[in-house]
Amino acid sequence: MRVAKFHGQGRITIEEADDPRPAENEVVVRVAACALCGSDFRPWRQGWPVTSGHEIAGRIDQPGHSRHGERVVVYIPVFCGTCEACRAGRTHLCDHGTGVRQLIGWQRPGGYAEKLTAPERCLLPVPDDIPDRLAPLLLDTIGTTAHGVRLARRIVTSGKTLVLGAGPIGLGAIIVLNRMGFGPIEVVEPSDYRAHFAETLGVKRTTPEAATAGRYSMVIEATGKDPARQLALEAVAAEGAIVQLGESDAWSISETRSVRLKDFFLIRSFYFPIGDYEANLDLLRADRDKYERLVDAQADLDGLSELFNSFARGERLKPQLALS
Numbered sequence: 645m646r647v648a649k650f651h652g653q654g655r656i657t658i659e660e661a662d663d664p665r666p667a668e669n670e671v672v673v674r675v676a677a678c679a680l681c682g683s684d685f686r687p688w689r690q691g692w693p694v695t696s697g698h699e700i701a702g703r704i705d706q707p708g709h710s711r712h713g714e715r716v717v718v719y720i721p722v723f724c725g726t727c728e729a730c731r732a733g734r735t736h737l738c739d740h741g742t743g744v745r746q747l748i749g750w751q752r753p754g755g756y757a758e759k760l761t762a763p764e765r766c767l768l769p770v771p772d773d774i775p776d777r778l779a780p781l782l783l784d785t786i787g788t789t790a791h792g793v794r795l796a797r798r799i800v801t802s803g804k805t806l807v808l809g810a811g812p813i814g815l816g817a818i819i820v821l822n823r824m825g826f827g828p829i830e831v832v833e834p835s836d837y838r839a840h841f842a843e844t845l846g847v848k849r850t851t852p853e854a855a856t857a858g859r860y861s862m863v864i865e866a867t868g869k870d871p872a873r874q875l876a877l878e879a880v881a882a883e884g885a886i887v888q889l890g891e892s893d894a895w896s897i898s899e900t901r902s903v904r905l906k907d908f909f910l911i912r913s914f915y916f917p918i919g920d921y922e923a924n925l926d927l928l929r930a931d932r933d934k935y936e937r938l939v940d941a942q943a944d945l946d947g948l949s950e951l952f953n954s955f956a957r958g959e960r961l962k963p964q965l966a967l968s
C-alpha cells in the first residue's frame with residue numbers, strides 16, 4: 645500500500661509499505677477520507693515516527709469478518725471499555741489502567757495512507773445519509789467542539805460568545821454554538837479568507853483590542869497560541885467560561901490584574917466520549933449545508949504535500965485527503 649511519510653520542515657513523501665496486519669480484535673480499514681487538522685502541523689514541522697492523520701473515514705476491509713464493507717469513522721483514543729474512565733463513559737480518557745494513552749494517528753499509524761488497522765470498538769458506523777467527505781467532520785470538528793460546549797453548558801447556557809480563531813475548530817464551534825442557541829457571536833481571526841467565511845455563518849468580526857473589553861459569557865480559544873489564550877483570560881466575563889480547544893507544546897500567559905481579580909471557569913475539551921456520537925450525527929444533519937462548505941479542498945496522496953502547504957498558508961478551511 646501507499647503511505648505518506650512526514651520528515652519535518654513540511655516535507656512529505658509517499659512511499660510503498662507492507663499492508664498492515666491486524667492484531668486480535670482489530671480489523672483493516674481502507675481510507676476513504678482523512679481530514680487535515682491544525683494539530684497535524686506538529687508532525688509536519690517536526691517529522692513523526694508513525695503515519696499521521698487522525699480524522700479518518702473509510703470502509704472495513706476484512707473479508708470474512710462480520711463487519712466487512714461497513715462504512716466507519718475512526719475514534720482515535722484506543723480504549724479498553726473496562727477501566728474506571730471507560731465505565732464512567734469517558735472513553736476518550738482511557739489509560740487502560742496503566743497510565744499510558746494511545747491515539748490512532750499519533751502513537752500508532754493513522755490515515756494518511758491507503759489502509760490502517762484499528763481496534764473494532766474504535767470504528768463507529770457511518771449512516772448511509774452521511775457521505776465520506778462529511779464523515780471526518782464528526783470527529784474533531786463536531787465531536788471535540790460540541791463536547792467542549794456541552795461541558796461549558798453546565799455553567800453558561802446562553803449569551804455573548806467570543807471565538808478566537810476561525811480555523812476548522814473555531815468554525816466548527818461557531819456552527820455548534822449557533823445550533824445550541826448561543827449568541828451574539830464575535831470572532832477574532834487574522835486571515836480574511838477564514839474571517840469572511842465566519843461572517844457567512846452570521847458572526848461579527850472583531851479586533852483583539854475591542855474583544856479585550858468585551859465581557860463575554862463564553863470564550864472559545866481555538867488557536868493554540870499564547871496571545872489568544874491571554875485574550876481569552878482578559879475577555880471572559882466574571883463567572884463566564886473559557887473553553888480551551890487549541891493546542892501547542894507550551895503555554896506562556898500572564899496573570900494580569902484583570903485576570904487575578906475575577907472569578908471564571910476554564911474548560912478543556914481534548915476529544916469526545918464515544919457516547920456523544922449519536923448526538924453529533926444529529927448536529928451534522930442539522931447544519932449539513934454549512935459543514936459541506938467547510939470541506940473546501942480534496943487531494944489524493946500525490947497532492948497531500950501541496951494541500952498541507954495551502955492549509956498552512958490559511959487558504960483552506962478543512963481540506964482532506966480523499967481516496968477512491
Ligand SMILES: [Zn+2]
Pocket residue numbers: 680681682683698699784
Ligand atoms: Zn484533529
Ligand SMILES: [Zn+2]
Pocket residue numbers: 723724725726727728729730731738739740741
Ligand atoms: Zn478504559
